Amino acid sequence: MHYFEYKNDQLYCESVPLRHIAEQVGTPVFVYSRSTLERHFKVFEEPFASVDHLICFSMKACSNIAILHVFSELGGGVDIVSGGELFRALKAGVDPSRVVYSGVGKTASEMDEALAAGILMFNVESEEELDLLDKRAQLLGTTARMAFRVNPDVDPRTHPYISTGMRRNKFGIQFDRATDLYLRAKEMVGIDPVGVDCHIGSQLTELSPFMDAVAKLRGLVEDLRKHDIDIRYLDIGGGLGIPYDEEDPPLPADYGAAILDGVSDLNLKLILEPGRLLTGNAGVMITKVLYLKQGPEKLFVIVDAAMNDLIRPSLYQAYHSVWKVQRKAGESDAGDRIVADIVGPICESGDFLAQARELEQVQSGDLLVLMSAGAYGFSMSSNYNSRPRAAEVLVDNERFYVIRQRETYDDLIRGERLPEGARPHRNRKGVHDVFRGLYRGSDSVQKRPGG
Ligand code: LLP
16 A cells, blocks of 8 residues: 555645656656555554564665664664665664674675674674674674574575575575584674574565475574574564565565464564565656657657666566556546557666556656656666666655755766876866856756756
8 A cells, every 4th residue: 555646637645746746856756655654664563563573674675864764763673785784774863773684795894884883683694604703793892693594495486586595596504504503603702693584585475485484494493492592583584575566465464474373482583674565665766758759669658767767677577557647637547548668768678667568648748657666766776877866755745855866967977087197188168168058057067958
């Protein structure tokens, strides 16, 4: 459920017409609904109310500090995978004692940062990582609370790129080596093994893989307790899918009940790491139609957003519904419809946002909305083709806030420089003369065409 809906054929986010945002902030722009974010968090958390638990938003899904702040206000923590994510989380005011740190390639300096912050737990993914963590903790005169991320070898039945809990994947430690590794960890001065963790994949649309993984984890916890290893945290990871198109993923209530059924008697603190479920359908991307082009085989709707803004269709053949910001009265029924590929300006045939999509007639200047773009949308965007990244907006009832400014051309080259001694080629006109001439009143290169 989300708060993007038509009122008199105009698409609103909560009480704000998306057209207003596009007019004031430009396109492409990501728009998030605060009420939807809060609702998703609460609906996800509810089934766990009867047990000690912590919801750690997997912030790779949507890492804007304003979004992290929304969840942190609701008592949530975060699942991080880099020093950069720790930095963002701290900037957003997330309590470090609610941070868990996953990922197969943590560096020494990233470990140091997380140790200094005093995070709740490292989810360690290899024996060599454990050795380094022990060393860094000792050097800093502290101990690292940790869990092993175990690879339970269950098939999540999702896209191969986002399936992580099978033997062939790079993630986690081999399940049948886990007890031995915990026994090693227990002897280390800098290490305090306190938890067991897994994350088997993303966009799961069935419960059974979660239940299989939880059953395996339960067996491990019991075994470790027999070896006097006091496991206090059980981190189930994230992965619950959302409807993008026709999928019918389990409801959070059923997911929660299934997890609790497997572990509620273990007297552990449960950690959950939802990403997509919290933000996916709480965010959309607005883009403007630039041109229509009829090719010999296909109709192309060329828009001002591209694969650098939303890479999911190109990378995972992902489906995002396309809605019009202003639909014609009654047009949703039938009549004037087209089938088109919605493509961006990037110089690759893989640059598409939707393929062979049936939609209402569109024309140059129309605003389209890519739905369900709140997870792995902006956070996976890039500057490919030297395209400044989009703006992000948070809607709160009848108000909206720009929570990330559109990047400028200056942002594109921040940190770049010519090699020492190189003499800059002199343009007949300086770059700033060109852009100042186009955008009167702007001191620096603030805007971009169409933006
Ligand atoms: N925990 C860990 C350790 C993870 O690696 C992930 C996601 C999550 C939690 C959250 O999973 P979620 O609840 O969002 O399914 N870019 C891809 C998804 C990559 C997921 C990576 N790991 C996409 O756009 O579909």
